[in-house]
Amino acid sequence: METNETATATEDTEQEEINLAPAEEIIKNLPDNSRSHLIPTLQKIQVAYRYLPPPAMELLSEFLNITRAEIYGVISFYPVLLTTEPGKYIIKLCYGTACFVKGAPIIGDKMHERYHMRPGDTDPTKLFTLQTASCLGNCGAAPMAIIGDDTYGNIDPEKTLDILGEYTLGDAETPETEEATA
């Protein structure tokens, strides 16, 4: 059943035409085609789409006269730049020393058990994308995580799923784009 759903989901996204207008607008507003605009433009495109859609990279490659290989070479250096569409909520799980010893790996395991995602993955329903952070600078509240825009401290690893359970795909009050531009 679940696999069936996933299959339909991927099919849908494949068929879905990416609206290139926002990317075109961003590129059009660049003062010139100097390659120094590459990283700021990647950031803007990511804000508009929440990730970097390949057709947009093609437009950028053409405009800045930088090959796609080189653009993806840059993208691969920055974990913040995403090449595939993330889940609705991005989880930043702190893997800093303090959080690590206080149970961050257990939290990670729990997430994997329930949502089938390892750090870097998106769960099959596209609700969450799990990322790890080297340190979120809040060691006093270890272990901690940021889910979407909400920060959680002193997480009891056993209650991980309770926290995550509050987030659903049907949450209409925080549409994706608003969240992204906020």
Add this chain to the structure above:
Amino acid sequence: MSTVTKKDCNVSINGKAVSVPEGMVILEACNQNEVPVSNLCYNRKLKPFAACRTCMVETVVDGKKELVYSCTQPVCDGMEVNTGTEETDRYNKACLEMLLVEHPLDCPICDKSGVCPLQDNTDLLQLFDGRFEIQRRNEPSIKTNPIIEFYLNRCIMCGLCVRACDETQGVQALDYHKRGMSVSIGTANDEPLDCEFCGQCITVCPTGALMDMTSQARGLAAMFTETHTTCNYCSWGCTFKLESKKGQVVRIEADESYNVGINEGNLCAKGRLGHGIIHNDQRIEAPLMNVGGTHKEVTWEEALKAIADRMETTVNRSGPDSLAGIGSEKLTNEENYLFQKLFRSLLGSNQVTNLVNLRAPYLNQFTLNCFENGIESQPITKLQEADVVLIFNSDLPSEYPVGGNSIRFGTVFTNTDILIANPRKVVFDSNAQVDVRMTYKHGSDLAVASRLARIIIDNKLVDTGKAQSAIPNYKDWVQSLASYTAKTVEQTTGLPDDVLTRAAERFARDADRFVIIGNDVLDTGHGEETLNALLNLCTLVQHGSTGSVSVYPPREHCNSQGVNDMGCTPEFLPGYQSTKDSAALKKFTAEWGTCSLSDTNLATDLLQNCISGAVKFLYIAGEDPVQSYYKPQLVKEALRTVPFLVVTDVFMTDTARMADLVLPSSTFAEKEGSYTNMSRHVQRVAPAVLPQGVSKPDFDILIELAEALGKPFQNTDITTVQQEIANVTPAYKGVFPGNKSVQWKPDSTNVKPNFHINADSTGQNGNAEGFTLQTNNHMFHIGSYTQYSKALVEIGPECVAELHPEDAKDLGIATGDQIVVESSSGKVEVKVKTSKVTSRGMLYIPKNWTGVPVTALRNGEEGLINVKISKSG
């Protein structure tokens, strides 16, 4: 006269005094003086990079000792270099030791084994035991790319592939992914490669992380038998190694050693991957005789006897001139020489020609005119030191990819200026500081070339007085350029005059200039006039300024130059000696015994003369005019009409199917001889394997045919035939190569500079309605053989036409659609994609697929072809 002059530095390397050019890095100075220095990331064709840190040497300058990395540090006068000292070895070893921690020791199954720089360096530094714990990577091999396998466990992150892809090939299909500890090599978004498949990355890789998947063997490359030979595809004439194992060619590898060939170890997709034609089960297996419409296998004796008998009876019944032959742009010089000798000496017929001469006899005249005007042209190896290169109507990455490599090298190391004149916005990325693009309206080649000359005269960019005193008809010529005003040329070509002015300024300055002309010029309908205009332009700067000019005629196949040099033309005996020149004829009679030729000329209009019945016997050696000649209907009619047709070829081509007798010939890998490239370098072809089945090299076929005629040739092996050629062809004296090729030189005493004034100086094709058709060779295909190479078909599987996106939009056509292209004489169906490379109003179709016979659209018409495009179905 290069604008970059370098003085020499006196340096001592390990106590030995040597002189090297200023600015050369220490490592290169050591390499050239055969002093080994460990290194893994240096390549003389690329910018210094210093990634591997294993090339440290000790230098002493003014008594001050320093430890430097030799791949980045240039030499200076009085520098003392010491390599392999206890101290440098310690540093170099430490770095190598760390690389070996991760590198798998799977040498027995590695393609580089035995020819591996990593092995060599380990050995050089005598690093036999490491101090570190071994932590090998164990990632799976990536085989999703066509042709190129990535086995990144072996990668040592030297960056050579990334840099070669960028600097040498201008493609940048590879880049570093991530950085630091987790750095790796990868393609855009980890998608399968979609590049030019030149394989330069495989050549430069020092470890076997990148492998040629077309190779029939894995591992122990050092055990392969290497045969250095010359590529048999385009006219650039690259040298490569044919590697064979147990009598089978397993792969083609580049050789980056010094002084090997003209290509510095660069290769293109065709050269590297085109070995699939050698061992191929589609090859013709036996001599075939047409018996009542079907081809029946016969023995060589029967076949040769049948040909000899037919030759004799035809000579007796209809006279020697009723026998004609088409020599081949793909046969060796020796074969072409024997071919015309067979006709001229044994049969007494002067009716020999070749396809390029049949189409454009003015090309040979162009070469001779260059010599007459004092333009000898430098060896093509000097192209990489050019100050300015004019690439005229040539899609370089498709036509002469390795020429593009040399030019890109120049843009990095000599600051070469690039001037590209082309009706398409051809892709050519390089490091050039000056890169002038003249994208002119299709068919206005002549106006561009003429306007460039006029600008040089009007703006006095050269010493016009000097040119005028050197060239008698200077004034007449300048007069003939009167109509090429800025305004009219802008109207004709669509090019603003300031672009042309900038190009003219760069071209006219004192410099070493090179002009590369594409074969597309022949399709414009003004081929001869355009070549004349370019020659005039070159003559003007040659005689009006200092520096040099080198200009090469457009040549398509590996021996397009040689087949003409060897006299497979009705106008010329070997070495461009006129067939009307009695002194030359006397010389040939002395050498051959008999050589009495009539004045009849049926070869210039050969096809028509076949149809009219004047030619009764036709021998086509290794060509497929039905597919490749621009008048397919006429060819078919001629071949149908001619009473007896002999074809020798490797594969059963459309031409061979029409023959009365088909003889199976050998590929380039199975024969010996020489090819002459477009810049007149005579280069060796050497056999790597025995001929497949009963096939024979054309050389042997011709020798045996002479025997069957009862008039055997005196010289019957390659060496003596080469001597014979040298005897009768002054230009070929002393050029038959060992491992180093020589460019044949013209008789330089004959300089009579003269402008070639075009009678029709308007140079416009009538305004085209609808779309104009542009055709040339595809990047992965040339001639009739590449379609039989599995690897080349894999990367270039189908013919795809190109159309500007705006035009496509207007027609309601999208990438991937099937379209019908219709000209006044033919119709083809082809897949299309949109591309901004192709200008508006133009349709580009590569010409190498039998299923899309673009020559049918032309069908003998000269000039631009108008086509109508409609969506299929």
